[in-house]
Amino acid sequence: MFGWTGTILRVDLTKGTITREATDPKLARDYLGARGLGGHILRSEVDPKTDSLGPDNKLVFAPGPFTGTFAPSAGRFNVVTKGPLNGVLAASNSGGSFGPELKYAGYDALIIEGKAAKPVYLWIKDDQIEIRDAAAIWGHNTLDTTDLVRAETDEDAKVSCIGPAGEHQALLACIMNEMHRAAGRTGVGAVMGSKNLKAIAVSGSGAVKVADPERFKAAVMKARKLIQAHPVGGAGLKAYGTDVLVNILNQVGALPTRNYQDGYFPTADKTGGESLAAKQLVRPKGCFSCIISCGRVTKVDNPAYAGYGEGPEYESAWGFGSDCGIDDLDAITKANFLCNEYGIDTISLGSTIACAMELFERGFITAKDTDGVQLTFGNVAAMVEMTRKAGEGEGFGAKLAQGSYRLAESYGHPEYSMTCKKQEMPAYDPRGVQGIGLNYATGNRGGCHVRGYTIAIEVLQNGAVMDPRITEGKAGLDITFQNLTAALDSAGACLFSTFGIGAPELAEMLSAVTGVEYSVDEFMKIGERIWNQERLWNLTQGYTTADDTLPERLLKDPIKTGPAKGEVNRLGEMLPEYYQLRGWDDKGVPSKAKLKELSLN
Amino acid sequence: MTVRFFATIRTYTGETERRLDDAPATLRELLTALAARYGTLFRRAAFAGADLNPEIIILVNGRNVLYLRGLDTALSQDDEVSIFPMVAGG
Numbered sequence: 001m002f003g004w005t006g007t008i009l010r011v012d013l014t015k016g017t018i019t020r021e022a023t024d025p026k027l028a029r030d031y032l033g034a035r036g037l038g039g040h041i042l043r044s045e046v047d048p049k050t051d052s053l054g055p056d057n058k059l060v061f062a063p064g065p066f067t068g069t070f071a072p073s074a075g076r077f078n079v080v081t082k083g084p085l086n087g088v089l090a091a092s093n094s095g096g097s098f099g100p101e102l103k104y105a106g107y108d109a110l111i112i113e114g115k116a117a118k119p120v121y122l123w124i125k126d127d128q129i130e131i132r133d134a135a136a137i138w139g140h141n142t143l144d145t146t147d148l149v150r151a152e153t154d155e156d157a158k159v160s161c162i163g164p165a166g167e168h169q170a171l172l173a174c175i176m177n178e179m180h181r182a183a184g185r186t187g188v189g190a191v192m193g194s195k196n197l198k199a200i201a202v203s204g205s206g207a208v209k210v211a212d213p214e215r216f217k218a219a220v221m222k223a224r225k226l227i228q229a230h231p232v233g234g235a236g237l238k239a240y241g242t243d244v245l246v247n248i249l250n251q252v253g254a255l256p257t258r259n260y261q262d263g264y265f266p267t268a269d270k271t272g273g274e275s276l277a278a279k280q281l282v283r284p285k286g287c288f289s290c291i292i293s294c295g296r297v298t299k300v301d302n303p304a305y306a307g308y309g310e311g312p313e314y315e316s317a318w319g320f321g322s323d324c325g326i327d328d329l330d331a332i333t334k335a336n337f338l339c340n341e342y343g344i345d346t347i348s349l350g351s352t353i354a355c356a357m358e359l360f361e362r363g364f365i366t367a368k369d370t371d372g373v374q375l376t377f378g379n380v381a382a383m384v385e386m387t388r389k390a391g392e393g394e395g396f397g398a399k400l401a402q403g404s405y406r407l408a409e410s411y412g413h414p415e416y417s418m419t420c421k422k423q424e425m426p427a428y429d430p431r432g433v434q435g436i437g438l439n440y441a442t443g444n445r446g447g448c449h450v451r452g453y454t455i456a457i458e459v460l461q462n463g464a465v466m467d468p469r470i471t472e473g474k475a476g477l478d479i480t481f482q483n484l485t486a487a488l489d490s491a492g493a494c495l496f497s498t499f500g501i502g503a504p505e506l507a508e509m510l511s512a513v514t515g516v517e518y519s520v521d522e523f524m525k526i527g528e529r530i531w532n533q534e535r536l537w538n539l540t541q542g543y544t545t546a547d548d549t550l551p552e553r554l555l556k557d558p559i560k561t562g563p564a565k566g567e568v569n570r571l572g573e574m575l576p577e578y579y580q581l582r583g584w585d586d587k588g589v590p591s592k593a594k595l596k597e598l599s600l601n
Numbered sequence: 602m603t604v605r606f607f608a609t610i611r612t613y614t615g616e617t618e619r620r621l622d623d624a625p626a627t628l629r630e631l632l633t634a635l636a637a638r639y640g641t642l643f644r645r646a647a648f649a650g651a652d653l654n655p656e657i658i659i660l661v662n663g664r665n666v667l668y669l670r671g672l673d674t675a676l677s678q679d680d681e682v683s684i685f686p687m688v689a690g691g
Contacts, residue, residue, distance in 0.1 A: 231656050232689040240608055242690025247607045251683040253663045269617070273690075274608060294690065314690045453691055459665075460689045461658050467668045499689050563663020 002211035003065030003514035004028050009107045011122060013195055014055060014114030018129045023108045029516050033064035033108060035091040036490030036530040038080030041111060042089060043533060048540035052084040053169055053194040055115035061102065062109040064492025065514050068100035068208045072224050073494035075100055075288030083186035085171045085403055086422040088445045089537035090186035093489055095287035096178035101158040104204025116196040123153050124202040134198040138167065141341040142176040145199055153201045161199035162189045163343030168393040169193045170401035172348045176340060180310035181287065184345045186423065186445050211515025219509040224291055227500030237294040237496065238284045242314040244273030252459055253564030254432030257322045258377050259354035260418045260553060263429040264562020265322035271329050280333055292496050298333055305334035312336035318427035319350020324357060325377030335387040342391025348403055351424035353386050355404035355416050364411050371395040421446035421547050430554050432564035433458050435474035438574045441548045444534040450495055452482040462499060471570050475577035487527030529598040532590050536600065545588040548575060604682045613643040624680065629672040631682065646686060658685040
């Protein structure tokens, strides 16, 4: 096989066994890798009714055919599992260099099953695999864990691990790799913690075989030139990072503010990428084979929040910023550092603290509930302290670490949880941008922006434009983005490469690296197959059309101030067309004809 | 009228915003005046020949001028104009 290694590694932590099996060429062709192949493995091997934190759930680390090649930004892999936050077919995507190293060690996927009797870590050095005792490492944060594991294995090993949040099986826990890159969403870190698996270190000495090196080289060079010539992929993200979005979303009136009570934050500029570049940026940083370098190496000198690390991304700056009514960038960056160290999702935790602030201000919780903290919007010290508590699983923080839905529901007011399918929505207010609301509502892992980033067209004028205030055409737009993203995620490409290239360039590179000819239509069809695969799983979890919705606030309460004042999301105008175009019935179930077309059952 | 500048546009203007006592009648007039003030880099960012540069994003009161009347968008004294280069993230 080319592009794929041809081998899947399986580790049973209950039995302590390590086995290898051949990658099925047909499955590889039809599902590519990463999110697609990992999802197929999970759907084939795990009972949908399995307890996500029990030993029968599985955790699949899977790179894609691009991963480890010199395709642009080819450092991606996915962690696939039954997500503990909401039961979905969870795939959490990360960059860094762990994915490429797994390929170099010889594996298209690593399947973790069972549960170790005591804390362990996994050491993969090509075909030598060891399950090692992690007693001395358990309890450490992600930075120290990475250092300790490297000291015991290889100083150049690539390490994925959980922090204390994952150990506590917090439902917002991430898996961190290379210290600062996160498989951040859906609670995958809790699954790793439930298996007593603290870390995975990998070192590979192999290479990725390319079917047609000359064709691949030509396709890659063309793609790289297109990305470098693009104002965003070539220069913008490197200069300002993703946090540059704070100002433009605020200026269109779609920057969620104070737990989505508003869509405009007057002092947002203090938290944007321009301010970050001026005050905290040490240098930009890219993942493996990246020519974009959106990452931020940052340093905070302010003694109250001093630290050194990476981030924040836009989503994190929003979650701990405007969504909490906060414009102190030093405090935001500190909270981001804490999340990386504890291994907890910045989007969901920021939104959950914002939810708690609203519950507090409305009198549904008091200082008795919050360990004496006055948890009001704009309280900077309280926000940072609650982030720490959530990471530690301490006091009220333990409730925060389970996400806003469970928090708000426990106090009788789930309506203040800004979630779709119990996962927190990210940093784009669907009242100001209609199409992203449909994407959140139909998102197959809950509130999520990176699986249907219509913002690129609705706000950012990237390649095409559609008015964010209208609903016409948004169903088709969402489906195109959802299918494209499912395919590129599964190929091992970075979403940000689409700031320069699209399906034609991706299909050409994929054909050259694998030796399997993929037309643009076939590439998009793979994405559609993967999207429907995830939908089928979610239907087994009891999700129905009633769950393809937004928090009532976004459908009924207009934005109060700013440019989008008076707007609500008009989901009802888009959803029926979405089902129709998907080939699903009015209950949101894929038709038999659609399943046959996609070779799904 | 307030004109606000963001990202690389700020490096061309050297300031984050400018208040104008007399609003130009159209966006074209505004950008022409700003290009005269800030120079070549700003002008290249704003215009592609006589047209609006497709790589600039201009909002008038939060609405992209591509959904209004482009360079012919009428302006008034109470307007807030926001000028961005193409930006993205996620």
